[in-house]
Amino acid sequence: MFQRRQEGGRGQQLVAVNVDTLLIVTSCNADFNLARLERYLIMANQAGSNPVIVLTKADTAEDAGVFQAQAEALQRDLSCHCLEWALRGRRFPVGALVRRWPDVALVGSSGVGKSTLVNTMTAPESDTNQKTGTIREYDAQGRHTTTARSLHAISGGGFVINTPGIRTLYSSDVTDGIDTLFAETTDLAPLCRFRDCTHAHEPGCAVQAAVSSGALLADRLERRPALVTENRDRTPVVSGLRGNKIVRKKKY
Ligand SMILES: Nc1nc2c(ncn2[C@@H]2O[C@H](COP(=O)(O)OP(=O)(O)OP(=O)(O)O)[C@@H](O)[C@H]2O)c(=O)[nH]1
Ligand SMILES: [Mg+2]
Ligand SMILES: [Zn+2]
Structure with missing residues (x-):
């Protein structure tokens, strides 16, 4: 069960339940922030799910390998996938991942390409068409295009939960998650x-x-x-x- 503390609020907000793999999505641009990725990892660890870092927009970076190496160093045995924009029209290679861990959720800041990814993971004949939105050029901030959570069947098996972009992620009640990180x-x-x-x-x-x-x-x-x-x-x-x-x- 993923939950997060709301800004200013006292209670916890439920993000998703029964998730095998948490795809933590960030881009090879100004969104990339190691301290924030650590918070997502803590959240995944605490919930007992398998965290995978997905780096989007590799096409916009001079050397996406630098981003990937930094992300991989954040936690022991962490898997990290770097995606090229060229993936447009192709499917996100979830095959192997989903066979082992069929239920997936995507989290990350607004504008990192979560909805874009969901659209490539679902079957072409499905009616999934998650709306995507442009980002502000100067700081890579998204515009909070997705406003509600939704569940979609992945072609080849499993399900994916798309979520709205998270603004701030606070850590509370995550001692085990920190120990794993x-x-x-x-x-x-x-x-x-x-x-x-x-x-x-x-x-x-x-x-x-x-x-x-x-x-x-x-x-x-x-x-x-x-x-x-x-x-x-x-x-x-x-x-x-x-x-x-x-x-x-x-x-x-
Ligand atoms: N260059 C490039 N642009 C991408 C890539 N993936 C997504 N985008 C663009 O990034 C913008 C944001 O994509 P979305 O899929 O709407 O992002 P999101 O994470 O769902 O954003 P919210 O719904 O606001 O949380 C869109 O203009 C996409 O076309 C990529 O790999 N490379
Ligand atoms: Mg979205
Ligand atoms: Zn000591």
Whole structure:
């Protein structure tokens, strides 16, 4: 079950359920943002689905391989597909993917080409014709063309859910998702001297030792503390000291 916290809202909004593969769509242009991709990966990991990064608009980039290499480095064994605009008129190669993981959902910012992809995944005789819209040239922002979620049969089996572009993705209640994103750190954590080690400054930290020895890239740790803190601050605690504090604050 994918859910996301709404901007300004307190509750969670349901995005999709029973999804085997989450296709995280981004473009080889100004939309490409590693920190945002990490949030999508956390969402997919937390829901227990198989995340796949789909890079669209490879035709507009000088070297799409640079985008692909950066995306692939975000999580252990992450699969990442780079799509050429030339795919227009051809089918998105979901065949192998869908045989293993038949139910797919697409997420990503507005204008990255989710609806364009859905149109190439469904059978030509199906009545799927998702409306697509142009993007603003100067910053690659889409215009929120798709406004509702929809489910379509993929030719060859399985189903795909198209979703409206997401503006901001907050992380809350996703501790497991973060642990999977940073699997190298998660694996090392039991070797740290302190059980609640933040891997930032503590002595006897196995993660920092791995960075010093070159076994782990320091880049991998850069955005982790912010994600951990955001998750902690946004996750409601139902019992214990912090939970009680929140209840008291609400009362008075
Ligand atoms: N150059 C190029 N343009 C593409 C590609 N894929 C999609 N587009 C264009 O990108 C624009 C946005 O595509 P959409 O499919 O509407 O994007 P979306 O992600 O569904 O956007 P929202 O519905 O607003 O969330 C359209 O003008 C598409 O024609 C691609 O691979 N290369
Ligand atoms: Mg769309
Ligand atoms: Zn540590």
